[in-house]
Amino acid sequence: MTISFAVRGEYIQLDQLLKATGLTGTGGEAHSAVEAGLVRVDGHAESRKRAKLRPGQTVSFGSETVVLVAAA
Template structure:
C-alpha cells in the first residue's frame, strides 16, 4: 500500500484536484472520471461527488493508494 501525505494550503481541496495534485492522474478531468467510475473513497466510503470538498484529517483512497490530508 502506498501512502501519500498531502499538505492542504487552504480550507479544502476539491476531490478531483486532489487526485491530480497527488499525481494519481494527469488532469482534473481525469480525476473527475476516476471519481465518477466509483473507484475513489473518502474516509472509507465510496465518493461519487467529483468536486467533494476534502478537508484536513480526511483520508482519500484509490486502489492501494491512501492520501492523508493534513
C-alpha cells in the same frame, strides 16, 4: 502506499487533490475515476467530483492512500 498531503487553506476539491498528488494525470481522468466509483473518502465511495476535503480526511484510489494534513 500512503501519501501525506498538506492542505493550504480550508479545503481542497477531490478532483484537484487527485491531480496534485499525481494519482491522475488530468482533471478528466479524475472525474472519470470518481464517476466510476473508484475513489473512496474516509472509507466510503465518493461520487462528488468536487467534494470539499479537509485535513484529517483520507482518500483511497487504487493501491494509494492520501492522508490530508493542515499546512504549517
